[in-house]
Amino acid sequence: MSGQTVKALVAVDGHVNGELVERVIGDPRVAVSAVGDPSMGWPSREDAEALLVVCRDESEEGLELVRRAHADYPGRPVVVACEGSPNGFLRKAFRAGAEDVVSITTPDQTAIDTYLALAKAVARRDSDKLTATEGRVITVLGPKGGTGKTLVSTNLAAALSSEHQRAVVIDLDLQFGDVGLAMGLRPERTLYDLAMSGGSPDATKLEGYIVDHVSGAGALLAPTRPDQAASVTPDSVRELIRVLRASTPFVVIDTPPAFSPEVIAALDESTDICMVTMLDAPSLKNTKIALETLQLLGVQVPVRLVLNRSDSNVGISHADVVAILGRAPDVLVPSSREVVRSVNAGEPIVTASGKRNEPAKALRALAGLYLREGS
Ligand SMILES: Nc1ncnc2c1ncn2[C@@H]1O[C@H](COP(=O)(O)OP(=O)(O)O)[C@@H](O)[C@H]1O
Ligand SMILES: [Mg+2]
Incomplete structure (x- = not known):
């Protein structure tokens, strides 16, 4: 991981508008590797440290993106930013393999929350790699x-x-x-x-x-x-x-x-x-x-x-x-x-x-x- 940024590969389900995506990835510490088209699956970007799915609650497309992330990018943590009420969606997202779920609220808060979720997920993965060494x-x-x-x-x-x-x-x-x-x-x-x-x-x-x-x-x-x-x-x-x-x-x-x-x-x-x-x-x-x-x-x-x-x-x-x-x-x-x-x-x-x-x-x-x- 480099400096203070997290390199994230972003995929967006077909029902979220571009303006909303800009909000979610608006924190300067999120360096976007590429934004993928969900119908094509995840683009190939080996430099990505974490994957971010931006979707609506109850989005089957979003869940599929989470599942495919594990096949396409094994070992990279997946974070979901969800528009709408994440309540019922949380369990499904975690079951599909998401590491964290962020609820899209106000623009500034969402950008910070998304960065923190990505940074924490990458830090957790890095510390897991230090197999059984404790902090x-x-x-x-x-x-x-x-x-x-x-x-x-x-x-x-x-x-x-x-x-x-x-x-x-x-x-x-x-x-x-x-x-x-x-x-x-x-x-x-x-x-x-x-x-x-x-x-x-x-x-x-x-x-x-x-x-x-x-x-x-x-x-x-x-x-x-x-x-x-x-x-x-x-x-x-x-x-x-x-x-x-x-x-x-x-x-x-x-x-x-x-x-x-x-x-x-x-x-x-x-x-x-x-x-x-x-x-x-x-x-x-x-x-x-x-x-x-x-x-x-x-x-x-x-x-x-x-x-x-x-x-x-x-x-x-x-x-x-x-x-x-x-x-x-x-x-x-x-x-x-x-x-x-x-x-x-x-x-x-x-x-x-x-x-x-x-x-x-x-x-x-x-x-x-x-x-x-x-x-
Ligand atoms: N290097 C410094 N330069 C200027 N002021 C300092 C410096 N270090 C501490 N202070 C001042 O002293 C106060 C007390 O420091 P603090 O870290 O709370 O001490 P402690 O936790 O040991 O009681 C700080 O709030 C700050 O106002
Ligand atoms: Mg003190």
Whole structure:
């Protein structure tokens, strides 16, 4: 898969007009390989990564296109965009072999939904190819509030997902989590609702509680009120991570500035740690203590170090950081008004417009480190 686009081969049943098709494939991240004539079956385009059928509900022609896709393009996921009510059609479409069904609503929303469905289907196929390898679990830690944990976790997830490695953020800052705010997501469903639903989660149930971001990332948001935090237990966190990583290339965990029981449970399930620190004496002292605590807890996974606000002129040099922590940071994120602006706008800086600024580059470089190491 290349950059942020999905190459899709599109087939349209005879009853959908061209204007509607333009709407469905209107997202710039959908690169259309060719639009096929249903009576001729699928055109031959080997570069297609996914197939898209645009049809009316109850369209036999549409279902036939889905069936033929599996014969003509084995291994390529098929997504259906359906005009009208998909209710009765859903089962038939899935039975014919569709990976996902998008309902055609307003133009903008439909274009985004279609892109997300295609990108997710391709990411799922790619992660299936990694036969039985489970997703990585990156827990983001930092010694105190305001260090940049949420900045790093939300941008890491958005940057990974923009490279078609879907990442889901779990907001374990259970009392004052602000992942939703940083990503501009409404907390319609949260970890509290998931806890209240009872029973063990499976992948399908979890999807119902994940709130999607336009980058392709997802988020399991923190409860909206501090008194709901206790509903999330360490055991439920462990179970949640295990289920999620079976179907998701990256799980990114945002945390409060404490080794709470839920954070310790998450560390047990983590494959990686990303430690965020800043250039002030309390941060560095507490980062050192946190690194020592990880050893005491027997956590032996690789730790990446991010120095946030790395250009602050506060009388502590980068050499001091190395002397105190015994290692150099992997990534330096400078201070920038763009960061504050992106947080206030609820748009991760790596996907916001004007994303060529230095903090965005640094955060994308962090994602690049994880991508290069492979899943
Ligand atoms: N590199 C930076 N440049 C400018 N402001 C920053 C930077 N990093 C963090 N901030 C500011 O600090 C606030 C707190 O960051 P956040 O990621 O929420 O910290 P934490 O999750 O560790 O409490 C952000 O909302 C932002 O306003
Ligand atoms: Mg935070």
